[in-house]
Amino acid sequence: MGSPRLVGLINAVLLPSPTALFWAASDLLRSGTLFRHVSASIERVLVGFALASAVGLTLGVVLGWFRTLSDFVKPLVEALRPIPPIAWTPLAILWFGVGNAPSYFLVFIGAVFPVFVSTYSAVRNIERTQINAALCLGATPTMLIWDVLIPGALPMIFPGLRIALGVGWMCVVAAELIAAQSGLGYMIQQSRLLLQTQFVLTGMIVIGIIGFVMNAVMTAIERRLVPWQESSKGT
Amino acid sequence: MTQLRVDHVSKDFALRGRADVLRVLEDVSLDICEGELIVLLGPSGCGKSTLLNIIAGFLQPTMGQVLHEDIPVSKPDRRRTVVFQDYALFPWMTLEKNVEFGLKAQGIAPAERTRIARSFLALVKLRGFEDHYPYEVSGGMKQRAAIARALAPDPDILLMDEPFGALDAQTRVLLQEELVRIVAATNRTVVFVTHSIDEAVFLADRIVVMSSHPGKIRSIHKVALPRPRTAETRSLPNFINLTQELWDSLKPQWHDEGANAVRSQHST
Numbered sequence A: 001m002g003s004p005r006l007v008g009l010i011n012a013v014l015l016p017s018p019t020a021l022f023w024a025a026s027d028l029l030r031s032g033t034l035f036r037h038v039s040a041s042i043e044r045v046l047v048g049f050a051l052a053s054a055v056g057l058t059l060g061v062v063l064g065w066f067r068t069l070s071d072f073v074k075p076l077v078e079a080l081r082p083i084p085p086i087a088w089t090p091l092a093i094l095w096f097g098v099g100n101a102p103s104y105f106l107v108f109i110g111a112v113f114p115v116f117v118s119t120y121s122a123v124r125n126i127e128r129t130q131i132n133a134a135l136c137l138g139a140t141p142t143m144l145i146w147d148v149l150i151p152g153a154l155p156m157i158f159p160g161l162r163i164a165l166g167v168g169w170m171c172v173v174a175a176e177l178i179a180a181q182s183g184l185g186y187m188i189q190q191s192r193l194l195l196q197t198q199f200v201l202t203g204m205i206v207i208g209i210i211g212f213v214m215n216a217v218m219t220a221i222e223r224r225l226v227p228w229q230e231s232s233k234g235t
Numbered sequence B: 001m002t003q004l005r006v007d008h009v010s011k012d013f014a015l016r017g018r019a020d021v022l023r024v025l026e027d028v029s030l031d032i033c034e035g036e037l038i039v040l041l042g043p044s045g046c047g048k049s050t051l052l053n054i055i056a057g058f059l060q061p062t063m064g065q066v067l068h069e070d071i072p073v074s075k076p077d078r079r080r081t082v083v084f085q086d087y088a089l090f091p092w093m094t095l096e097k098n099v100e101f102g103l104k105a106q107g108i109a110p111a112e113r114t115r116i117a118r119s120f121l122a123l124v125k126l127r128g129f130e131d132h133y134p135y136e137v138s139g140g141m142k143q144r145a146a147i148a149r150a151l152a153p154d155p156d157i158l159l160m161d162e163p164f165g166a167l168d169a170q171t172r173v174l175l176q177e178e179l180v181r182i183v184a185a186t187n188r189t190v191v192f193v194t195h196s197i198d199e200a201v202f203l204a205d206r207i208v209v210m211s212s213h214p215g216k217i218r219s220i221h222k223v224a225l226p227r228p229r230t231a232e233t234r235s236l237p238n239f240i241n242l243t244q245e246l247w248d249s250l251k252p253q254w255h256d257e258g259a260n261a262v263r264s265q266h267s268t
């Protein structure tokens, strides 16, 4: 107890030095382990996010448009929304076992609400005169959805999508800590059990970097798809 | 020949949190002939937009009906297109795509759509701006594009709700002259809402003067000015006389109504 060597050992476990981290990262890279875990996590977040976007957009457009329907369905959605995604983990495991499915599900739960809420309020906020303009020009229901409601809502939907992807990314890591056999969360959990803190930290840093990159990619897509938004802000 | 008949139309709006209703239009009847340019003139709040929205099919009348070629209007359709005061262009589409919208709705092939859209943009003097987004052009240009968009689907009737209200005085005069030219070129029926007497006299075949609380037709004036109307029209004795006459008859009413509106706001 208290001997200098022991303290040094504990510190190396609790907080590895930058050089140790560097070597850990290069080990993980060279062996292909990191790549395997990263691609597993990314695949999961993308699948869950895609499902959440499809459901959130559809639900948001439908409830945003049909007010009476929304009076019935919206309270249900609002009751589910405050439940933290992590709290769904036990159910996710019960329902889907282990493997990819519970992770998809948890990402979906985390991401669907931001997509829904932003789409819903975006559709509600579309100028009535723009909808009237479309109607008097003879817009078909398909055109009303694809050429008016969705593009009109897009500037408000995009921040929601960006938040959703961020939340989804947190959820996938949380899910993998418990309910997966691969992925960055799994890697962190395994390394913790083996007291390989350098790998735990490397995993966390990689999670941060990937989250940052995903956000940047979404912002770039937003700029391309919503070119009228940036420039019209000033006026 | 009567193309559009407003037949004893009344409109009530429910007031939030109150049992009674607000009567905005009362027993409005009006026959509009093919190719006619009708101006609805009246003070703010007299129900001009409400009447136009009922004609367009955006709103249903509480009583009475609107007949378009003898068929009751129940919803908007492309035979009655609308130009709005705030343009209501789709900001996510280029001017050309905006103009193509009504053509796409009819299922016209893309190449043909582009051709028609370009010819209408040329008609409103926007050649060269086809690929611009609305935020990249001026208010006057936006309104020209909105006019082109409303004309492209070949409507019977063009409904315009204070389309030049947001523009500066010079642009406004220019666009009035352009509108007269375009309407002559396309031989379209137009219902045009304004509260500018000048604008009304310059544009109209007939001016329908409305009064408010509730909105009613107060008088109808035929405008005996030759066409084509040009900048010179404004200095004709007839123009000056009619403008003056409308001013004199409307001023006391507008004054009273302004006072009434203030009073009724205070009492609620």
Ligand SMILES: Nc1ncnc2c1ncn2[C@@H]1O[C@H](COP(=O)(O)OP(=O)(O)OP(=O)(O)O)[C@@H](O)[C@H]1O
Pocket (backbone or CB within 6 Å): B013, B014, B015, B022, B024, B042, B043, B044, B045, B046, B047, B048, B049, B050, B051, B195
């Ligand atoms: N949806 C609505 N609910 C309740 N009242 C309404 C509604 N729409 C319009 N009104 C009322 O109806 C009256 C007429 O409105 P309208 O917009 O038709 O007037 P307007 O003649 O077009 O006025 P302006 O020249 O200012 O545009 C106003 O008193 C307005 O407050």
Ligand SMILES: [Mg+2]
Pocket (backbone or CB within 6 Å): B048, B049, B050, B161
């Ligand atoms: Mg109005």
